[in-house]
Amino acid sequence: MSQTFGFPVGGMSCAACATRIEKILNRQEGVKAAVNFAAGRAQVLLDSPTASIANVIASVRKAGFTVAEKSVDLSLTGMSCASCAARIEKILNRLPLTQASVNFAAQRAHVVFVPGVVGPDTFIARIEKAGFGATVLDDSLPVDEHAQRERAWRTERNGFLLTLALSLPFFAQMMAMFMGLTSMMPDWLQCALATVVQFYCARHLYQRAWNAVRNGSANMDVLVVLGTGITYFFSTAVIVLGLKQPVYFEADVAIITLISLGRLMESRARDKTSAGIERLLQLQPQIAHVESEGAVIDRPVADVRVNDILIVRPGESIAVDGEVVDGASDVNEAMLTGESVPVLKKNADRVFGGTMNTTGVLRIRATGVGADTALAHIVNMVEQAQGSKASVQRLADRVAAIFVPAVLILALLTFLIGWMVTGSPTWSLVSAVSVLVIACPCSLGLATPTAIMVGTGLGARAGILFRNANALEQAEKLTTIIMDKTGTLTEGQPGVSDVRAAPGTDPAHLLAVACALEKDSEHPLARAIVSYAVDAGIPARPVTDFQALPGLGVTARMEGELIRLGAPRFLDEAGITLDAPLITRLEQEGKTVIAVAADTRALGYIALSDRLRADAVETVAALHKAGIRVVMLTGDNQHAAAVVARQVGVDDYLAGVLPGDKARGVEKYRAGGKVVGMVGDGINDAPALAAADVGFAIGAGAAIALDTADVVLMKSELGSVLDAISLSRATLAKIRQNLFFAFIYNILGLPLAAFGMLNPVVAGAAMAMSSVSVVSNSLLLNRWKAPSIHRG
Helix, strand or coil, rough: CCCCEEEEEEECCHHHHHHHHHHHHHEEEEEEEEECCCCEEEEEEEEECCHHHHHHHHHHHHHCEEEEEEEEEEEEEECCHHHHHHHHHHHHHCCCCCEHHHHHCCCHHHHHHHHEEEHHHHHHHHHCCCEEEECCCCCCCCHHHHHHHHHHHHHHHHHHHHHHHHHHHHHHHHHHCCCCCCCCHHHHHHHHHHHHHHHCCCCCHHHHHHHHHHHHCCCCCHHHHHHHHHHHHHHHHHHCCCCCCCCHEEEEEEEHHHHHHHHHHHHHHHHCCCCCHHHHHCCCCCEEEEEECCCCEEEHHHCCCCCCCEECCCCECCCCCEEECCCEEEECHHHHHCCCEEECCCCCEEHHHHHHCCCCCCEEEEEEEEECCCHHHHHHHEEEEEECCCCCHHHHHHHHHHHHHHHHHHHHHHHHHHHHHHHHHHHHHHHHHHHHHHHCCCCHHHHHHHHHHHHHHHHHHEEHHHHHHHHHHCCCCCCCEEEEEEHHECCCCCEEEEEEEEECHHHHHHHHHHHHHHHCCCCCCHHHHHHHHCCCCCCCCCCEEEECCCEEEEEEEEEEEEEEECHHHHHHHCCCCHHHHHHHHHCCCCCCCEEEEEECCCEEEEEECCCCCCCCCHHHEEEEEEEEEEEECCCCCCCHHHHHHHHHCCEEECCEEEEEEEEHHHHHCCCCCCCEEEECCCCCHHHHHHCEEEEECCCCCCHHHHHHCEEEECCCCHHHHHHHHHHHHHHEEEEEEEHHHHHHHHHHHHHHHHHHCCCCCHHHHHHHHHHHHHHHHHHHHHCCCCCCEEEE
């Protein structure tokens, strides 16, 4: 059967590239390809069983071209346990070029795919065929998931109340028996009430169990339906056939009632794990005041467009990201940076959606709306982290995948062996039912994701954004933290402390030359020199043939002379004679020295100094107390680096490291088997952040930081690194506790049930509460507080 696929191809620079791809693909058996260079797409027909779209995509990538991937998040319904999540994940991962991860706790799936090969419609169709529900989560459409969950919970609650009302006579009967009374309901009345509970109140259990069996798998619903169904049909047979055996309708009804109660409690507790996301979403107002044709009109935030002018009054939240065009006011940016002290915003300053305007009226021009706001990026990053899986969860996933079939086999063996040993089929049947209803794969599936959801939500509120669960997990294991000096250990706002012109050179001329070469640079040292020159009233001169040499300096031509500016070693390597004693003296004072030369003669030296962050010394000491080694990495000179290292108290430092070599510095410390974290500003340190086991980007959520780091620290405080590690350790401790409870519950409960030591009602109650206990334990993580060093 022939199949046709179309997909985008990137990296084609000319029509010859398209022709080359066609030739590569058409060489494969059963593949007919046509590549459109203008559209950047390939159309492929597969007309042979041996032809594979995966091989086609691999061939395109091997040839040096790219095939774009997209991702989609799906909201799922109908999952009752971790086995359901594993089954959906397996179904989606069978599709070509698809990677899916299903989060049972969040009731979501994150799917990465190649557009044109598969798509959301295919995913939804496959999921629905398996008996579940799925809808695409669209960031551009406001969806009140809390309201949806609340409606679903109310429906579930109403069903439970009906079940409870029908089961009350049975509970009263059991209490009477416990008190020594022999009053019993007539068997026919027990059968009538149990029939309503079994086939009406528990109909959703049957539906989900049937969907699972129909698709060749089994889940917790299958176990419950088998357990309660056996007791119901056995008891009914006793009545119909007039057998001299006891009936077990009360066990049947009690099990369904307790399981319904447990799921109701679990659902409510599970909703609380996503409270962090909901609090973030509630920060953005629904209405914006937009200027239009001389008037101010109220418009839904979803309808605001880039370049719209918005009015923000005191006490209102800012609707979108923007730039102040008029007015001045203090803005509370706690949601973004964690800082409770408002920040003064005036003309040309940036403001962010979700922050609170406190004092004055602001007119802002919208620069980021919808999914392009800082708040949307934060929410998306937290959601991705909550939907990802930690490696510690893999064992639970493997167990959950075989759990239900193993329990079915154990229940069958319990019945057969029990009958053979005791000679009582009734006793054996009751023991088998206990095995079926006490087994709980849900607690295994909830152990890790619920803790991660609470932990990442707490992190977001504290200004700590974890990119994924692996980053949260690895942060706990860190043995070494490497910190960049400028902007990380120091404030990153150096100032000019000394201007030393060479003999025969006017200091003003030295500054003018330096300002000319540094005026277009964003480097902190360059900005400091330009600012100093401007304040001194010295204008920059025009230059030509400008060239930047990362980590060394810059060169340009001015008035016919070749000007060099940079580290002293840069000029020294060019054969220029420098004042070494002066440079050494300045560096020993902890200053960074910039040398300037024209052709072969030195013009002079500019020294800059940078203050340590207020919390640098305390943070390094706290990291040492936590058993973590601290290393400083800098491109600065040896003398200046040694001064800062001594002041801060780091264990080791590397000086004179070029930007491109910082990643190698990280690898050096990783080579000994250590787990290494790198702390930088997320811009100049991107390669080192990527090379580390965990990369921390510090500072007010720069856009590039969101793209490069494993952990983004929204506060411009070094102590946030300690917060992140503390939260990671607390979260992983909860995960281990949850897994212990989940495993020990099943390890102890199943043998007790198999040996007939548990009544089915007790077994049902234990199963119902196991998931609730795991989720409730995860919610205890909300007690976590940042280390006291950061709260003072």
